[in-house]
Amino acid sequence: MKDTGRITTLPPRRGGRRRLSLVAGGAGFIGSHLCRALLDRGDSVLCLDNMQTSRASNLLGLQSDPNFSFLRWDIVDPLPPEVLAKTPRIGRIYNLACAASPPLYQRDPEHTMLTNVVGTNHLLHLAEEAGARFLLTSTSEVYGDPDIHPQPEDYRGNVNCTGPRACYDEGKRAAEALAFDYARAGRAEVRVARIFNTYGPNMDPADGRVVSNLICQALRGDELTIYGDGSQTRSFCYVSDLVAGLMALMEAEFDGMEPVNLGNPVEMTVNELLEQILGLAGGRMRVVNHPLPVDDPRRRKPDISRAQELLGWQPRVPLSEGLAATYAWFEAEVGTCASEVGQVR
Amino acid sequence: MKDTGRITTLPPRRGGRRRLSLVAGGAGFIGSHLCRALLDRGDSVLCLDNMQTSRASNLLGLQSDPNFSFLRWDIVDPLPPEVLAKTPRIGRIYNLACAASPPLYQRDPEHTMLTNVVGTNHLLHLAEEAGARFLLTSTSEVYGDPDIHPQPEDYRGNVNCTGPRACYDEGKRAAEALAFDYARAGRAEVRVARIFNTYGPNMDPADGRVVSNLICQALRGDELTIYGDGSQTRSFCYVSDLVAGLMALMEAEFDGMEPVNLGNPVEMTVNELLEQILGLAGGRMRVVNHPLPVDDPRRRKPDISRAQELLGWQPRVPLSEGLAATYAWFEAEVGTCASEVGQVR
Numbered sequence: 158m159k160d161t162g163r164i165t166t167l168p169p170r171r172g173g174r175r176r177l178s179l180v181a182g183g184a185g186f187i188g189s190h191l192c193r194a195l196l197d198r199g200d201s202v203l204c205l206d207n208m209q210t211s212r213a214s215n216l217l218g219l220q221s222d223p224n225f226s227f228l229r230w231d232i233v234d235p236l237p238p239e240v241l242a243k244t245p246r247i248g249r250i251y252n253l254a255c256a257a258s259p260p261l262y263q264r265d266p267e268h269t270m271l272t273n274v275v276g277t278n279h280l281l282h283l284a285e286e287a288g289a290r291f292l293l294t295s296t297s298e299v300y301g302d303p304d305i306h307p308q309p310e311d312y313r314g315n316v317n318c319t320g321p322r323a324c325y326d327e328g329k330r331a332a333e334a335l336a337f338d339y340a341r342a343g344r345a346e347v348r349v350a351r352i353f354n355t356y357g358p359n360m361d362p363a364d365g366r367v368v369s370n371l372i373c374q375a376l377r378g379d380e381l382t383i384y385g386d387g388s389q390t391r392s393f394c395y396v397s398d399l400v401a402g403l404m405a406l407m408e409a410e411f412d413g414m415e416p417v418n419l420g421n422p423v424e425m426t427v428n429e430l431l432e433q434i435l436g437l438a439g440g441r442m443r444v445v446n447h448p449l450p451v452d453d454p455r456r457r458k459p460d461i462s463r464a465q466e467l468l469g470w471q472p473r474v475p476l477s478e479g480l481a482a483t484y485a486w487f488e489a490e491v492g493t494c495a496s497e498v499g500q501v502r
Numbered sequence: 503m504k505d506t507g508r509i510t511t512l513p514p515r516r517g518g519r520r521r522l523s524l525v526a527g528g529a530g531f532i533g534s535h536l537c538r539a540l541l542d543r544g545d546s547v548l549c550l551d552n553m554q555t556s557r558a559s560n561l562l563g564l565q566s567d568p569n570f571s572f573l574r575w576d577i578v579d580p581l582p583p584e585v586l587a588k589t590p591r592i593g594r595i596y597n598l599a600c601a602a603s604p605p606l607y608q609r610d611p612e613h614t615m616l617t618n619v620v621g622t623n624h625l626l627h628l629a630e631e632a633g634a635r636f637l638l639t640s641t642s643e644v645y646g647d648p649d650i651h652p653q654p655e656d657y658r659g660n661v662n663c664t665g666p667r668a669c670y671d672e673g674k675r676a677a678e679a680l681a682f683d684y685a686r687a688g689r690a691e692v693r694v695a696r697i698f699n700t701y702g703p704n705m706d707p708a709d710g711r712v713v714s715n716l717i718c719q720a721l722r723g724d725e726l727t728i729y730g731d732g733s734q735t736r737s738f739c740y741v742s743d744l745v746a747g748l749m750a751l752m753e754a755e756f757d758g759m760e761p762v763n764l765g766n767p768v769e770m771t772v773n774e775l776l777e778q779i780l781g782l783a784g785g786r787m788r789v790v791n792h793p794l795p796v797d798d799p800r801r802r803k804p805d806i807s808r809a810q811e812l813l814g815w816q817p818r819v820p821l822s823e824g825l826a827a828t829y830a831w832f833e834a835e836v837g838t839c840a841s842e843v844g845q846v847r
Contacts, residue, residue, distance in 0.1 A: 270680055271623070
């Protein structure tokens, strides 16, 4: 991890032919996979991350690539000269910057809100200056605790704007509003993805998500924690599918004036997920039920017909395959897992 | 109007006994009445306003008061030393700053969003530093186009976060989220009012509200404009009632963790309002119907039981009386009315 606030690897010029893609939050779980995929496609990548919830180890494989550069930066602050100097080369801006799990984004709710509003605005302004296309990673959390299933994009949601999750949920809704206002005024081309639950390698073992929590607990031989009775549903998308969806959305030629759900519509209860993980762990384990957190959604399932029509995209990795790969990755990382899980950093 | 960015009238010391109340947006329609009422109660008042949509004439009666001071300032910018220097004296902070009518807040949606999020955050931070109590004027617009009537405070709303009204509606929802996060963390005592339609003297003739539009058109002898078929409902609260509610909410002793609707629950159609105004105008006039604007709510009526229980507050001025006073005020201002109405500044 570089933490000097300097860009440490300048992307090669190659006669200016490589497109520069900026990825804010590029050291995070999804961001690090996106950076890898963009490099593999032939882009130069400038990654900004404040390392608030991202893992330094996610950068290890990226930093050996000569077309990758990293700047430790918090997008709440005005973008620094090192980034502004690259404005003419920037063709794509992906905004994945924000703590995304409830215990982490609730630690500093003011910062969570400002990351989504002020940070997004800084990047939108850069997109305007650069003539770059901008993609906001919004979230299924804009639907709150939904009362219709599955959720299509024109569902307006059921969000409590006064509760402890509001800094994130309302922050993302505000960020969407800003992005569409830039688009409506012709200031920037925008794309808005609403991401549903995603899992895979590079997840933070400590961020309190159900997949990582259960796998780490199983690997440690601890009791497995289920919030509520486990009958609440989730839909889990493997990270490679999600990243393919983000890139397809960014490159899709349409007016961008509609958000697009990206996620896996295969819905299951948390108890069904638990069974699969117990199967991978291959042992008898104790399961304990804890109270549901405030405003925790009971059901969550994307309607992805818009993504299918617009992008020809849909998830391809079955849960059994994705979970096995994720379990294997956590197994290799188990030292980290054992020391970090349960702590909210 | 002072527009020098300096405080022009220093409030007297009086042995430090007068409480200093800061009113952001204090030159606006509701803000100017609030400043007057706070002065009448014995407070010193520091009014901040960027004069984006406020009227200089609203300040005329206030600036002759030695306990009133005005600073032209945009709360999106960090608060200036002149304000910070008064931190120890500030006991109450009312945030009424934001363009509030759709054509005006949509002129610069980025600024509207930042006023609500960044501006509110600046004032919340000042409240934290000052140990002052903070009141946010939120809005019935957080309910969007509601599907239940009347709207109680725990209704989560039906807001389109991608549309042209989202900069205001989502900005206010985000501002509420921020305020409650400060309160939850014990950083500041907060009060959140959700204001429904309000009318009275000092309304901006040009801001496109139904009461001011119809009165000005009637006074000019123009045709009267109704959007849609006029069957949509509104509930109109006279400004003196609303200001009494704001002050009661600010001074109420409770934990502040709930927003409070303030408005008049007497619901009527826009056509019924039209009839009353035609009655005041006393002549035959032509009425034209225009298409409804995007995301215009069909019904809007507050459930004020929380305000009644918590504050012992309810509106007292009947519409006939309030409209007559408003009509008379516009009649006296008719020159302004005639020159400005229909222009969106």
